[in-house]
Amino acid sequence: MGTDAQLNKGVLEGCVLKLLEGDFLFSAEIVERMRRCGFSDFSEGTLYPMLLRLEKDGCFIVARKPSPNGPPKKYYKLSEAGRQKLDTFFVQWQELSQSIANVFSRKEDDHA
């Protein structure tokens, strides 16, 4: 793993969920959008295990469509469970951001 990026833990999943909130996307599209948003090293080695995990947890509606160039593409979109997971992520992300802001501004907050 890059020397840094324990920081990505959990975050990548949250972002992929967000990307699949509205549209059906397949792997290459997800990778490209993640990269364009700033996750420039985001790779399929990260994506596929994540998709399988989330699919197993019922987070997706999945549609297979034949491809002219290879095996059928798997398109993903959030299910209701997926949306809930996204909502949970977003709340936790906001709490985390606030806590870090507290630490870095030397304010104390008392519980959060």
Place this chain on the structure above:
Amino acid sequence: MGTDAQLNKGVLEGCVLKLLEGDFLFSAEIVERMRRCGFSDFSEGTLYPMLLRLEKDGCFIVARKPSPNGPPKKYYKLSEAGRQKLDTFFVQWQELSQSIANVFSRKEDDHA
């Protein structure tokens, strides 16, 4: 681990570094400040391995002082290497925040 908190990965370390930027603190003080800033479940089981790791990497100036109640307390403060690690963390944190903001606002950024 809590079902959520892969999100904390890397973040807790960055925050502890920040707390030790100015003052000498020992374990219980670090735990309390982290909790007050919003990391309400922050525990010694997390802290001690982290301190040892960072100490081994030369991130600290360490001072032992006798305690009236038990074994000598270990006080920690950032070394120059520690400060550099903190700076690196802060930059990475900002980049990460920006990327997430991009994903959640559906803006694309092109590289970052």
Place this chain on the structure above:
DNA sequence: CCTTGGTTACTTGCAATGCAAGGAACTGAT
């Protein structure tokens, strides 16, 4: 054919960190 190359999907295995749980050393008080 059948090989090559591109596309899409998946698997395996390792590294890093959080954290629960338990243990060890030291103190003063009962």
Place this chain on the structure above:
DNA sequence: ATCAGTTCCTTGCATTGCAAGTAACCAAGG
């Protein structure tokens, strides 16, 4: 001596990121 409180450390598991490798499917060329 024992006990409780304090302070420190160790062990082991779970999760996730990611590199690397595998496999299935297709089209086009030799």
